[in-house]
Each structure stands twice: as C-alpha cells, then as structure tokens.
Amino acid sequence: DVKVTQSSRYLVKRTGEKVFLECVQDMDHENMFWYRQDPGLGLRLIYFSYDVKMKEKGDIPEGYSVSREKKERFSLILESASTNQTSMYLCASSLGGGLETGELFFGEGSRLTVL
C-alpha cells in the first residue's frame, strides 16, 4: 500500500520555537509539496520540490523553509514559530516526470498549535 507518512500528528509549540515537520513517501515520486489548511479556506501551497535539493516557493512561503536531501523525504521548517502558523499541515507527493495528471497523494496531516 503506497504511503505518505508525516512524522507528527499533533504538536504544541511555543512562540519563537523552531519546528520541524517531516514527511516521507515510499512511491518514488519526483514531486513533493507542503500545504496548510485553515477553516474556510482551500489548501494553500507553502513550498514544493520537484527533485532532490530543489525547492520552489508556493503561494504562502513567508515564515517557512524546506529541505529535500533525499528523494523520499521533504521537511518543512518553521524557524521561529508564531501563533498565526497554528494550522493543519499536509504533505503530498505526485508522480512527476511529465507522466501525470497532477493527482496528489497525501499524508494524514500534522496539526500544529503555537501558543
């Protein structure tokens, strides 16, 4: 069964803390994405990566960075967490290589609360 796994389902952090959200996929997908989901809004793209060590800003990259050192792993980093980063974070992957319809495969989400 193909899978996207996010390391933490629930996190509570304090303002100013550094936060790491980890995501691993076992489908050998080229593309990986980080989204956040807030009530009343569609999923919003934070960052994506189309290859190892490659990263591109999405629609709301401010306050975030990412790392992709290995094909299967994509990490989201909050350098200094703030209360407005309290949200549900979803990692996703897609096939890539021009052979796809854009279908995304998601992890179960990480709910982050920043106090």
Next chain:
Amino acid sequence: ILNVEQSPQSLHVQEGDSTNFTCSFPSSNFYALHWYRWETAKSPEALFVMTLNGDEKKKGRISATLNTKEGYSYLYIKGSQPEDSATYLCAFHTGGFKTIFGAGTRLFVKA
C-alpha cells in the same frame, strides 16, 4: 487570480438521501479537475481525476461530471451512508505544479 468555489460549504442529510455538490473553476488553462474525499483523522484520497469536457466518472454510489467550457463539475452521491461523511475537496490543476483547491464541502450523513 484563479479561484475555485465549492458549494454548499456544509450539508446535513439523512441516510438514504441522494445529494450533490458543485465545484466552479476557471474555464481557461484547464488541465485536470480532481475530487478528493477527506475523512476525519485520515489523509485526503483521490476520488476522481477528470480531464476531458463531458467526462463522467463513477465509483460505486458516487459519480462526477465535468464541463470545462463553463467551468463546473458536479459530484453526486446516491443513497448516502454514514460512511460517506467526509469533506469533499475539488482541485483545479493547471499543469505543472499548480493545483488550486476549493474550501471543500463538509458532508454529514445521519443514520
């Protein structure tokens, strides 16, 4: 600005009722339209990937239609069951890496 609108925002139905939701999307730069089902505490899963105008797809009691010229898609659920309770997401894919999501329709099916 590309926008995807879903309606209604939420829906409460009785078991056995049939229901439908709407997704409106831009009629230009169309590549694919995706429907995802997101159950509580689980990951969103693709229901349908639709690419051609006039497409109709069916999976059990759930079906979807696509009109790319006017920019809408309908999702139908026939004879709703409690296990259909979920958030249904519509996503407009422009090709490349860009997917624009609607805010979702939250369905509650009461036994």
